[in-house]
Amino acid sequence: MNARILSSFSPQAEQGTTIPLLLVAGLVAAGIALLLIPFLGSQTLVDVTFRTCSLVILAASWNLMASAGLISLGHSAFFGLGSYAGILTANLLAVPFWLSLVIALVAGGVLGLSLALVTARLRGIFFAITTLALSEGLRIIAVMLPDLTGGAKGAYLAAASVPSQMTVNVAMSVAAILACLGVVLVFRSRYYYALRAMRANEHAAQMIGIYPLKYRVGITVLSGAMASLVGGIEVWHGGYLDPGIAFDLHVTIMAQIAPIIGGLYTIVGPVLGSVLTIFLGDATRLAFGHIPGASLFVFGILLVGCVLYLPHGLVGIFTRLVRSRAALSQKKEAVR
Amino acid sequence: MLKLTNVSKSFGGLKAISDLTFEVRPNQFFGIIGANGAGKTTLLNLITGYTPPSEGRIEFEGMPIHGLPPYRVAHCGIGRTFQITQPFAEMSVLDNVMTGALFSRNGARRSLRQARAMCDEPLRLVGLADQAHQLAGVLTLGARKKLELARVLVTEPRLLLLDEVMGGLTPHEIDDLVETLRRVHAAGTTIVMIEHVLHAIMNLSDHVFVLNFGRELYRGTPDDVVNHPEVIAAYLGKPLTEQ
Amino acid sequence: MTPLLELKTLQVGYGESLVLQDLSLSVNEGEIVCLLGANGAGKTTTTRAISGLIAPRSGEIRFAGKDITTLPGHERVTRGICLSPEGRQVFPNFTVHENLLIGSYNPAARQRRVEKLEEVYGLFPRLAERRKQKAGLMSGGEQQMLAIGRALMGCPRLLVLDEPSLGLAPKIIIDLYETIATIARQGLSILFVEQNVQAALLIADRGYVIANGHIAAAGSSADLSKAEFVQEAFLGKKPVAAA
């Protein structure tokens, strides 16, 4: 039992084919709750749920790339592209809500594909900075093509049929559930082994037959599509878009913070991390929001604290707890 | 089975491999020795696609493989270990081996469960079964060398290239490994082995190839090699019997 | 007389693994001591512990009568322990001359810099010829000379050499050993790690053999080269295990 729980949390999961019951149960319960909240919850709950789901997807998407050793400093590129794909197709081609989401999804996938192909030789910090450049570059394009994007003045969603807020909220919940399922599937498939092997050592990975580009493309397409989808949904939620919002570094940073304080390279880490990040963000905003600068100041301190004192995230703590308990029980057995 | 024709490799001005021609026949146990920097590791890198040869042809089972990327070479049925071990540090020993099982030639058709089932045998063979759940990153050098071997064995290569797998092992472990390799060989795997542990390589190989400054110095049976004056001068220093 | 260097029941490890389990040895003033052991036995780890690159888990290191167990590495240099590390570790983008200059970074050595430079250049004329060349472009053997010369620049009382003959041509190895003997005659103590056991035992006064994390054998060079244990493990005389 312990080993099973452990495997679902720890980065070095082993029982590849067995999905622990607890995890399944937890996920199903969380999924049902997520789907019900838009209908039953209070406005605050609905709002927090929406933002948490949004961050969960972004964090999971970022974490997928990171799992393959691809550190993205420009996740807002995907988010922003998705947002623009959503709003432009809705405004110019009058596509309905669901279709615009599909388009955002595809756009993100295509951007991921191009990124993977273009950066096939880059790793580590070099890949990271390319993504940063990608995001800033897209922002400049959006700013400099006002006839298309509305430019810095921004553009409002002018769709003929705006779905109800509840529909948009449900869409985000569904997307979050699908994203988590997607991640679970990836982490329970051969992909998971390829990703970790690539992250550890692309050289050696090749020698046992892994074609890194194939998996790199796969993962950036998936990850890009996920992040783009969030951008697409957010546009229908916010109804307004400008380049600063779309390609905001804040999106990237949040997408990184969540997995790091949750637990990098794990399934539940980004989810836990997102919940905690949203909580900390709201708490600091409510507690210190009336003093200029204070809310981000406190948030910064919390962030620094998390990096210093939770180097392996919440999951790390949990794993250590389970480990030491397992060790304890083993010792007891040995005594007997 | 493996055939090199006039293969050369230079790094800038340095000619690490010059004009090598040799052939490894099916089910041979082919030993390679040579001084440090003679070009042995470079040779393996050439065969497995990590560095393209400057000149020459490399064929495997009649197919040219020079210029193929490493993963394609691996899919052809060639496995190798690294002299400087390259474990996937954040994965457990078992996961390391499983990765091998999943992505080898036939791996595509295997489920995770099947791949998992294939790992026990190689782990047992190299003596890592006890440590299957440890993180590869914390293994000792010797254990890492064993892991290298297990990870490549599980891919069921037809040609196995070993780069100093015995370095870092105790004499006792070396003896065990010699036995293991003998069995792998007997089961039909062709093996090319680079080794400084002389008694192991002399004992296992049926053919020994001596490399010196990137060139062939001599080749022959182990007994021929250890008694050849040039080999003694370039590599052994003194006749084996005097050592 | 208290020994210059004394290691008492030292335990050293990396991460979860313990490499040296209970190691004690000593080096007297003006003595040449060699350290033998299989690959991965912990020889390098011992030299790293002595020069403070890794902290022991327990045990004691005494130098010139003082406890230096917790002294940081750079301060040990000031006290007179200089290491020529495994794999040479020269500063590749520094010129040969700069490498030597940085060797006498510690204040005591800085005062004797000119004199020491002359001494090193005298010892290795090759370095003098190449003083303006970038160290990274030097041949392996030249880099090894540089590493030793650099360690000498620090005006050591105890010179620790980790596999100084690695990558050197046999002829240079002979030169090197003569040099080591010369240095020792000037009153310096030397602790060196060597794979080339025969040569090592020729110039060393005493030797230690590390196995399984402790000293498995110790004694004068003459005794050691006769010991069956050493012969089996290092001199290739062990009959191949008939399993």
Place this chain on the structure above:
Amino acid sequence: QETFTIGAPASLSGKYADYGNQAKNGVETAIEVWKQVHGDKVAGRPINVLVRDTQSNNATTVSLINMLIETDKVDVIVGPDGSNVAAAAVPPWKKQEDRPIWFAPGGSSSVLEEEVGVDPYFFHTYAWTYYYHQNTSQAFKEIMGADKKVAFIYSDGAYGRAHIDDAKKYFEEAGFEIVASELVREGATDFNPTLMRIRARHPDILYLLVQTNDAVQLTKQIAAARLDVSLLVGTAQVQLSSWQEAVGVQQECWTGVTTWVSGLKYPADEREPKIFPSAADFEKMWMEKYKRTPDFLEVSYYISTMLAMLAADETGSVDREVMKDWLEKQNYNTPLGVSKFEKSRVALHQAFGTMVVFQRQKQDDGSFKSVIVYPKEAATGDLNLCK
């Protein structure tokens, strides 16, 4: 007990923190004054002010608006500031069936106006971009004549993009010749290329359409470039004390256009003289409290907050229909002029669109003063040409 709740989303951190702080000062001062004058209650209810930080972030703003309306059930919204943030607040507010009355004392972008449309609950208490340029083009035409060459510099940010089209339109209509209209990047390190291009066109009037940060740097670079222009004009920044302090003596001759500037002569209101003192007294009060003259956002936030409280108190109701009807009818004399709401280009409720053109002029004691030069009835001095 039920309260009268004012939701005040303000950008207290992030890139608009400067504006957010002014917004907060305006709202808080209004509450303070109200309590001194009318006691602790509005329409018989205790006052509850929720100042919330948008962090200059659009997503946060959307959540804030949703929560203020649905969870906090605010009776009015005052804010937010900063064009992007204000723009982002529109859709979530409009989406709510029972949206409360919204005072917008910040955003000037006509994109925002178009999106709000004829919504009856939207009350704009600040000038739209086109007011700026109607006023300046008219002022300069009357004072200098229209046979002048104008060059515009606008930023690629929301501010510049929102202004440039209207600016060109009105100056062209007034008969000016537009010789250059140069885009600059927000936060660029060097504006010299742009200035050199403009120098080649020899404009008489150089008009900046950029935010304060860029304006500070541009002002200094323009001074260094020794452009031969007769008039330097800016929009929002010229009356901001932060700009004035940052550029020091270089503020000489800069001309601005705004709703509020020190030295306006609006009288006190007779019914509520303490709530709406004369412009001069208001300034005095502000000087006592903050040791400086108020900035324009502070004034419009103050007045908007006051109007919200009066609407409830006078009608004795917090019903938005009742308040809206009252607001449509009221007209106070405020420090910003008469508070009557009228139709603007698109939107239904617009007050304080009257703008004045003023110039920073050096006084004998070496200090600088904003001299109002247009409209004539408000003028306190003449427009000087720059040397």
Place this chain on the structure above:
Amino acid sequence: MMDLLPQVLADSLLLAGLYSLMAVGMSLSFGIIRIVNFAHGEMVMLGAYGAYWLFVLLGLDPLVALPLILVAGLCLGWLLFRVVIVKVLEAPHLNQILLTFGVGLVIQNLVVILWSANARSTTPEYATASWILGDLFLPQGRVVAFVVAAALIAALVAWLHWSEAGRATRAVAENSAAATLMGINVRKIYALSFGVSSALGAATGVIVSFIITITPLMGFPILIKAVAIVILGGLGSVAGAVIGAFVLATGETFMSYYISDGAGWAEGFAFVIIFAILLLRPRGVFGQAVETHS
């Protein structure tokens, strides 16, 4: 527009000086400690505020304040290293980036709390004066900044190459373990180089204090630009950073002069170059062999 060419070149040169100093500090801490310091922009910001307050409160000219601020920057960098950075020396790149980002966020908002978000600038006389040489027009402030930047970079290079401590610093950069064996206190050198890097950042702040606008958020655009330059030139190389700065400054200036709306696209130029360089020469023009595994 060819007659503008001398002016274009002069503008490029002056801008390049500024960019060089922005990037060199950042490059230094990466080259020696292997840390991409995302709080470097905040060092610049603090330097600018330092210059501002000394200017406003004590009437000190920024150039007079420069030595004081260099020392203060050094101390602050040293302290920052000792208190937080040292704890992530061995951590993955990602944790380091996030940590320094968090530190930047804290500093930024601390400044907002202490001094508000108002825009500020220092106004020494040379900030708004200029020299005119024939057709050539040289803003004094920028010339001053260029001279200061050049002098500081020259001093840094001289220190690195000819002083004992500088040599030790380079040794640490090349091989920190071997440096210990030379008797060099590696931690101290790390702290020192982080301090020097911060001091250079603060010095950048001083010279931009009379050129661009001082706000709590001014650091981020500077950081992005510095990152671009450092990547262009190759991580960890001072010469590379200077060359990268020249490439970027020249490109931006030319675009602004010769392309309509070029000023708006100019920043895009940096990113196009980054892409091109990374694709053609993943280690930058002057890159040292930098480990690419994170």
